[in-house]
Amino acid sequence: MKNIWIALVVFFASCGNSVVEKPSNLIPEDQMVDILYDLSLLDAMKSQSPEKLRNATDADTYIYKKYKIDSLQFAASNRYYASDMKNYRGLYQKVSDRINAELSKLEGLGQNKGRKEKLPEGGTIK
Numbered sequence: 001m002k003n004i005w006i007a008l009v010v011f012f013a014s015c016g017n018s019v020v021e022k023p024s025n026l027i028p029e030d031q032m033v034d035i036l037y038d039l040s041l042l043d044a045m046k047s048q049s050p051e052k053l054r055n056a057t058d059a060d061t062y063i064y065k066k067y068k069i070d071s072l073q074f075a076a077s078n079r080y081y082a083s084d085m086k087n088y089r090g091l092y093q094k095v096s097d098r099i100n101a102e103l104s105k106l107e108g109l110g111q112n113k114g115r116k117e118k119l120p121e122g123g124t125i126k
Helices: 002-014 029-048 059-067 071-082 085-116
Strands: none
Touching: 029 059, 029 071, 029 085, 059 071, 071 085
């Protein structure tokens, strides 16, 4: 939920006519996609099983440590990328594509697992 608010603030801030300057510590695009992907997964896990993540570390803190960034660097980079909506949509499209690819892999594993567990004709293993 916190990420949605950040995205909305950035979106409305980017609607102005002022040009957002490139931050000196801009997070590279590929790393930004990784961060947004991880944040999406953590948000999904929180919404699906909040009781499992109740005692887990704060998702944002985890991301900052994992990528060796801080909240200001993330906010400035996110604001910069959001100032170009076409590029920002491209970032989120990469995140969506990655999630869908992982989902397809997991669905494939589930189908393969079902095949392995089937017993041969006769119902016994020899």
